[in-house]
Amino acid sequence: MAADSPLEGLRPLFYPRSIAVVGASNNPFKLGFQSLLAVKSAGFEGPIYPINPHSEEPIQELEAYPSLKDIPGQVDLVVYAIPDTMVLPAVHEAAAKGARGGVIFAGGFREAGPEGVKLQEELVAVADSVNMRLIGPNCIGMLNARGKVNATFAAPLSWLPSGGFSMVSQSGGVGTAVLSLMADELVGASKFVSIGNRANVEFADLLEYLAEDPDTNVVGLFMEGVDDARRFLTAARRCARVKPVVICSAGYTEKAARTSLSHTGSVASSESVYKGAFHQAGIIRTSGVQDLVCTGKALEMAGHLGGNGVFMATHTAGPAIVIAEILEKAGVRIPSLSPEVSASIASFIPTHAHPENPLDMFAHAWTDTSLYLRSTDVALAQEDIHCAVAVFASGMGAGPAFPAAEYAGIGRKHGKPVFLCLMGPTALNQEMAAAQTAGVCAYNTPEKLAQALAHLTHWAQARAERE
Amino acid sequence: MAADSPLEGLRPLFYPRSIAVVGASNNPFKLGFQSLLAVKSAGFEGPIYPINPHSEEPIQELEAYPSLKDIPGQVDLVVYAIPDTMVLPAVHEAAAKGARGGVIFAGGFREAGPEGVKLQEELVAVADSVNMRLIGPNCIGMLNARGKVNATFAAPLSWLPSGGFSMVSQSGGVGTAVLSLMADELVGASKFVSIGNRANVEFADLLEYLAEDPDTNVVGLFMEGVDDARRFLTAARRCARVKPVVICSAGYTEKAARTSLSHTGSVASSESVYKGAFHQAGIIRTSGVQDLVCTGKALEMAGHLGGNGVFMATHTAGPAIVIAEILEKAGVRIPSLSPEVSASIASFIPTHAHPENPLDMFAHAWTDTSLYLRSTDVALAQEDIHCAVAVFASGMGAGPAFPAAEYAGIGRKHGKPVFLCLMGPTALNQEMAAAQTAGVCAYNTPEKLAQALAHLTHWAQARAERE
Numbered sequence: 040m041a042a043d044s045p046l047e048g049l050r051p052l053f054y055p056r057s058i059a060v061v062g063a064s065n066n067p068f069k070l071g072f073q074s075l076l077a078v079k080s081a082g083f084e085g086p087i088y089p090i091n092p093h094s095e096e097p098i099q100e101l102e103a104y105p106s107l108k109d110i111p112g113q114v115d116l117v118v119y120a121i122p123d124t125m126v127l128p129a130v131h132e133a134a135a136k137g138a139r140g141g142v143i144f145a146g147g148f149r150e151a152g153p154e155g156v157k158l159q160e161e162l163v164a165v166a167d168s169v170n171m172r173l174i175g176p177n178c179i180g181m182l183n184a185r186g187k188v189n190a191t192f193a194a195p196l197s198w199l200p201s202g203g204f205s206m207v208s209q210s211g212g213v214g215t216a217v218l219s220l221m222a223d224e225l226v227g228a229s230k231f232v233s234i235g236n237r238a239n240v241e242f243a244d245l246l247e248y249l250a251e252d253p254d255t256n257v258v259g260l261f262m263e264g265v266d267d268a269r270r271f272l273t274a275a276r277r278c279a280r281v282k283p284v285v286i287c288s289a290g291y292t293e294k295a296a297r298t299s300l301s302h303t304g305s306v307a308s309s310e311s312v313y314k315g316a317f318h319q320a321g322i323i324r325t326s327g328v329q330d331l332v333c334t335g336k337a338l339e340m341a342g343h344l345g346g347n348g349v350f351m352a353t354h355t356a357g358p359a360i361v362i363a364e365i366l367e368k369a370g371v372r373i374p375s376l377s378p379e380v381s382a383s384i385a386s387f388i389p390t391h392a393h394p395e396n397p398l399d400m401f402a403h404a405w406t407d408t409s410l411y412l413r414s415t416d417v418a419l420a421q422e423d424i425h426c427a428v429a430v431f432a433s434g435m436g437a438g439p440a441f442p443a444a445e446y447a448g449i450g451r452k453h454g455k456p457v458f459l460c461l462m463g464p465t466a467l468n469q470e471m472a473a474a475q476t477a478g479v480c481a482y483n484t485p486e487k488l489a490q491a492l493a494h495l496t497h498w499a500q501a502r503a504e505r506e
Numbered sequence: 507m508a509a510d511s512p513l514e515g516l517r518p519l520f521y522p523r524s525i526a527v528v529g530a531s532n533n534p535f536k537l538g539f540q541s542l543l544a545v546k547s548a549g550f551e552g553p554i555y556p557i558n559p560h561s562e563e564p565i566q567e568l569e570a571y572p573s574l575k576d577i578p579g580q581v582d583l584v585v586y587a588i589p590d591t592m593v594l595p596a597v598h599e600a601a602a603k604g605a606r607g608g609v610i611f612a613g614g615f616r617e618a619g620p621e622g623v624k625l626q627e628e629l630v631a632v633a634d635s636v637n638m639r640l641i642g643p644n645c646i647g648m649l650n651a652r653g654k655v656n657a658t659f660a661a662p663l664s665w666l667p668s669g670g671f672s673m674v675s676q677s678g679g680v681g682t683a684v685l686s687l688m689a690d691e692l693v694g695a696s697k698f699v700s701i702g703n704r705a706n707v708e709f710a711d712l713l714e715y716l717a718e719d720p721d722t723n724v725v726g727l728f729m730e731g732v733d734d735a736r737r738f739l740t741a742a743r744r745c746a747r748v749k750p751v752v753i754c755s756a757g758y759t760e761k762a763a764r765t766s767l768s769h770t771g772s773v774a775s776s777e778s779v780y781k782g783a784f785h786q787a788g789i790i791r792t793s794g795v796q797d798l799v800c801t802g803k804a805l806e807m808a809g810h811l812g813g814n815g816v817f818m819a820t821h822t823a824g825p826a827i828v829i830a831e832i833l834e835k836a837g838v839r840i841p842s843l844s845p846e847v848s849a850s851i852a853s854f855i856p857t858h859a860h861p862e863n864p865l866d867m868f869a870h871a872w873t874d875t876s877l878y879l880r881s882t883d884v885a886l887a888q889e890d891i892h893c894a895v896a897v898f899a900s901g902m903g904a905g906p907a908f909p910a911a912e913y914a915g916i917g918r919k920h921g922k923p924v925f926l927c928l929m930g931p932t933a934l935n936q937e938m939a940a941a942q943t944a945g946v947c948a949y950n951t952p953e954k955l956a957q958a959l960a961h962l963t964h965w966a967q968a969r970a971e972r973e
Binding site: 363399486 | 540543611612614663677678685687730756757758759760761762764765793795820821824830831858863864868903904929954
């Protein structure tokens with residue numbers, strides 16, 4: 040593999056052999072404390088080098104060094120937890136030391152007027168001269184959950200479940216929102232990158248990397264604007280051919296665009312232009328960060344969908360009606376049951392229930408949850424039904440639990456994904472965690488489930504049309 | 507006050523002096539166990555009477571009675587935790603005992619074909635003959651958080667925070683979703699009613715009651731269809747004149763409508779007809795249950811909004827861009843700052859920040875959170891700015907905390923509501939709880955905040971036009 044292939048080029052960022060934290064501190068009110076804590080808390084297995092010219096004692100129980108050049112071994116990744124004015128000299132030092140990757144949190148560069156632009160240009164010149172890739176400046180850093188790398192300044196992010204969803208966010212704030220929703224929705228994380236001012240790592244570079252990354256199944260993007268739209272769209276189209284790319288974008292109205300401009304130095308374009316371009320590139324466009332995360336979960340967990348027919352079983356009509364309406368408006372079908380399937384289901388559901396799709400089995404199915412398993416097993420055998428949805432109100436620890444493991448088993452038996460709308464407070468989401476661990480893609484509102492399933496269906500249809 | 511005024515007519519349901527639970531049990535796998543536990547756990551202050559013909563021992567440590575007629579005192583509210591076939595005789599007994607309210611969980615009535623329709627008619631005849639009001643059948647019951655009444659079968663609902671949001675849901679499942687989201691969003695509950703088959707308590711009855719209820723500030727509705735649309739709309743219009751009414755409705759597409767029909771016996775009408783009628787009646791129509799709960803929170807917490815101008819301050823542009831875009835599309839203004847306000851803000855924000863609206867103060871404001879307070883204090887003095895939004899990424903327990911109490915104080919000083927988009931996982935929502943306790947209306951995603959604020963603004967505008 041050539042040294043500048045996408046996987047090789049960004050490897051020092053995502054799979055470093057060693058990490059140095061410049062500005063590391065024992066003072067918990069310093070960014071350098073939180074940053075080193077984050078690196079340590081992820082369980083990184085290589086050497087970690089705290090750098091602080093003023094410390095001769097260990098920092099957070101690790102041997103500390105006055106500067107990068109004093110480190111005895113090789114340094115792959117340098118985390119710069121220092122103010123803007125100190126960054127350029129430190130990057131020079133890292134270049135001399137042979138570091139290949141860097142993460143710069145500080146603002147005060149391209150977003151901060153002419154002087155900042157100049158400073159960022161100098162930074163890029165140094166980095167490019169030694170083939171060093173920089174995340175930021177003006178960002179919250181990056182994570183690789185599978186590689187035990189937490190190069191942010193938030194240790195709690197180390198406990199995100201590991202999985203196949205990778206996210207690139209132009210905004211650190213939206214990045215925080217996405218990571219928080221990923222924790223709430225129990226979406227397994229692969230890579231996360233807050234790209235900030237994009238010194239020399241752009242959306243396109245990361246799309247090229249993530250397209251080839253075997254640990255990434257789904258790519259999520261939050262974008263406010265892009266410098267080289269042609270290169271971005273080319274990279275996105277290529278990535279979307281091999282794995283789903285989900286986007287949330289903003290900045291198309293007047294005040295929104297102005298905020299974007301004063302932010303990371305990008306000018307947003309008209310919404311309709313981007314909308315068309317995203318569609319052309321095969322990118323799934325979501326309505327917001329929650330939709331992005333919920334759709335990412337469906338794509339990551341449910342995998343391939345053979346068509347657009349859904350079977351839905353419930354003990355409570357309301358949420359099923361909400362789901363059915365969103366699905367029907369999005370062109371997702373809820374096929375009528377064949378006479379055989381209908382007759383089979385009629386043989387075991389309550390006498391006053393109708394053997395139709397959606398199937399309402401009333402409170403009987405809440406007390407006898409096996410009715411979900413039996414009906415779904417029969418319905419998934421029908422050819423024009425490609426996945427199943429169960430709607431269930433949590434017993435909140437006192438009432439019955441949904442039989443998630445058996446339900447997931449029925450999905451696997453038929454090779455068709457299964458979904459669960461499990462209504463209950465997040466405070467009790469052990470129940471959702473159990474369902475997802477079993478392989479059921481679960482949501483706590485009907486809208487989240489329906490919108491995600493609609494996106495998943497459209498994605499499967501678009502892929503089928505391409506093939 | 508006449509005996510049949512709305513407040514008097516439903517008083518035995520919401521403020522009973524005593525409660526009997528028919529079917530009460532010591533067996534935790536019985537509905538009658540969970541139901542009695544729920545009544546007890548709410549801290550109800552009057553007598554509670556477990557009824558079970560087969561028990562001579564105390565039930566859950568309370569003296570039990572073989573039947574309602576054996577109770578020594580008066581019974582106001584009877585909770586029927588028994589199967590469908592046993593309900594009619596029990597309601598006869600309750601009528602003889604002089605009970606004035608009842609909650610019936612069991613299905614098997616109007617939704618269950620001709621025999622069920624007949625059974626429900628008999629039930630209504632008995633209840634009407636003695637002026638007894640019945641919630642259900644085919645429902646999950648009702649709550650009055652302020653009156654310490656939990657007539658559901660879920661004890662955890664007793665710990666919902668108490669407040670001014672009352673909710674009427676046709677669907678028990680959507681009711682569960684709404685209550686769960688209320689717990690997540692920390693919305694204070696007043697009344698909750700799952701009306702199910704609506705034996706003799708309809709949407710309109712509850713709207714008439716809630717319009718007059720001094721403990722209710724905001725009314726939420728989930729509706730799949732309605733029998734007497736004219737009466738509903740009249741009651742809704744009257745209620746919306748005195749307090750906001752927020753609705754989520756569904757069942758307008760083919761499969762959705764069919765599910766609704768087989769459910770509580772209602773036929774849904776065309777979406778456009780309802781949409782127009784809701785608008786005419788002054789009802790706020792939301793896009794789903796999450797939007798319903800988030801908008802209910804804004805209406806309950808923020809109260810009156812003097813106009814449609816918003817000031818927004820952030821340390822991270824992305825979420826502010828998302829919010830600005832939703833607001834601008836909804837016709838909510840983000841006014842330019844006056845020269846005086848702009849100059850004043852310029853005097854203390856970082857030099858490379860622009861003193862505009864939205865105001866991006868970069869990471870400086872994350873470390874020096876007083877910048878939010880100073881800028882908001884100055885901006886809220888501007889006449890065409892009617893509320894403030896702060897965007898802040900949670901430090902996740904390690905970084906800085908948003909100064910919610912001081913921020914709320916600035917809002918109160920200017921008599922203008924303040925909002926917070928606090929991005930962080932629900933697992934750490936002590937931070938959101940603290941903000942809301944201080945009087946800041948907080949959300950964990952930009953979309954939730956923006957959509958709720960757009961609804962609140964439209965409501966204030968409609969009210970201003972009426973006046």
